[in-house]
Amino acid sequence: MSQSLLDYLVEHEPAFRKARLPALYSDFQTQRTLNPDGYQANVSAWRRALAQIARSGLAPAGRASAPNLFVLHSDEQLLHALESKQYGRPLALGAVLQEALTAKDLIPLREFLDAKDSIYHRPWSVWSLAAWTMKQLGVSDMLRRDNLPKGQFVVVANVEEAGKAFGELSLATERSSFERTFSKAHFYRTFNDQLVDGRQLSETDMEVLLKFLSRDKGAILYDGNTVKIKTPGAQEPAEITDQDASIAQLKELLASLTHQTALLGKRIDVLAAQAKQAVAKNNRVAALAALRSKKLAESTLERRFATVNQLEEVAARIEQAADNAQLVRVMEASGEALRSLHAQVGGAERVEEVVGRLREQMAAADEVGSILAESAGTVVVDEVEIDDELAALEDEEKRKAEEAERARREAEQANEAEQLRRRLEAAGEVPAGVIEGKKKEKEEMQAAEDMMSRMSLKEDS
Structure with a gap:
């Protein structure tokens, strides 16, 4: 099992590439002061790895009958499961868990379930300030034990991911108040395989998730027996009712x-x-x-x-x-x-x-505008002159259009006469009367168009 678990991490965790395994399995606690960046990189890699093996259900379950996806069981079985024939046991795993506990990425199971305040609430007190000062001075590192903390610890990252999946699932389905109410057992049967890649949640996982959704996210109401999914923005009682x-x-x-x-x-x-x-x-x-x-x-x-x-x-x-x-x-x-x-x-x-x-003020504003316009010497525009100028522009544009149309027709007639002449030449001698007739017809059409144009101009004027 130990080698297969390490192989799983090598396959699924980018930080666990084979070139880094000697460093990750070494006692890198000495780097805490000598190389803080390298120390934090190793700690982060192990913390992600522990969350991954818990979420996959491959972590040792201890005395539990089924693996927990949100709770990591830390003891000798965990060290043995991570042991490698080539690299041995992870020597700094105790320091990794201590760092995760300090950062609240891991929380003891009983402390998580019994807490009244949200896990995101970080109250400052004399003791927390003293602990922070000791950490900054390095005193806490010298007093820290390197032994592996033993017990059951909630993996906050895994619970947060399941909570996000539950939120998306709830928003995707419109439910009435009746449909949003469940007994604890009914809620477990409904959602236990829909939140973590189709894997089954244990009863402990479900209890942790219900506490997280109700206390830390406010997504549900939960009193230990009854669960009611909240609707964002809806006006509903703040507690489970009879x-x-x-x-x-x-x-x-x-x-x-x-x-x-x-x-x-x-x-x-x-x-x-x-x-x-x-x-x-x-x-x-x-x-x-x-x-x-x-x-x-x-x-x-x-x-x-x-x-x-x-x-x-x-x-x-x-x-x-x-x-x-x-x-x-x-x-x-x-x-x-x-x-x-x-x-x-x-x-x-x-x-x-x-x-x-409002009307009085608008009238006053109009009066002020009129006075200002008179004082600025408003120019009166002669609308008749504007109309005459517009008519002249329109006549000019019309004449240009007629000339263009006449030129187009002349070009078409010339083209037709040329094509006729070529066909007659190809057939034999071109009769003079045909060409003269075409010219006369062209002149008559031109005269008619000029007469129509002059009549149109007279009517417009």
Whole structure:
């Protein structure tokens, strides 16, 4: 196991490349003062490695029946699991755990569960100030024991990662107040394999996570038996209520009965198959026994289904009542907000007074602007002259367009005459009358266009 655990770290932790393993397994505590950067780099690498092996479920579980993903069990088993035939045991692992405990990256399990204040709360006191001073002077390093701290320690980084995954999962699914309420056991069955890469959380892990989400993140309400997921921005009671506990018990019972109906359905199928097999073997006694058991199971299943249907109806009514209560709270809060805003406005009379003053000030501003404009010698613009100038510009633009169109037509006619001449030349002699006729037709079209242009100009003028 020891070599496989080291191989896992070499594969998954970038800092545990083979070139660094001799330094990481050495007693690098002497570097604390001689090479502080190298010392901190080794400590950081080991702290990430310990979190990784705990999260992967490969760390020794001690006396626990299942591995903990959020709790690291530190004792001789951990040293033995990390031991390597080539590099031996990690000689500075005790110093690494001491550093992690000081930085609150590792917290003793019992201290974590019993703490009333958030783990992120760092109160300054005489003792903490003295400890900080001793650390800065190096006295605490000289007094520090190098032995491996023994016990169970919460890996804060792993709990934070699971808390982030839970937050994303909660935001991705819209739930009513009824759906956000669970018993502890129901919450465990629902989320134990959805937060850490599909791995199963132990009961200890779940207790740590519930304490973290309720005390340190404020994402849930939790009283030891009932869990309620909070909705950001919603106005809800700050504690688990009797209604929440009742809803949690109802959901737990409904889940249990639903599971029982599934088991009874499978048992009925098995008993039916046994009865068929007994009949096929002419074993009448076994067939009758299987059919009696099947009949009893069917009767039990029918009663279970009736109970489940009744509980589902009760759950639906409770959910509707909870939604109505939430709606009433929102409407009440909205009414208070409107009342406060109306009080700030001061009623219709005050609004009329404000609007009247605003109109007076706007009129005064207009009067001041007019006086300033007169004093600056405002120039009066003759709109008739502007219209005449615009008409002249438009006539000029129209003449340019007509000339361009006439030039285009002349070019097209010349091109057509040239093409006709070439085709006649290719066919034989070009009749003179054809060319003269084309020229005469061109001159007549030109005269007609000039006459239309002059008539258009006269109409515009």
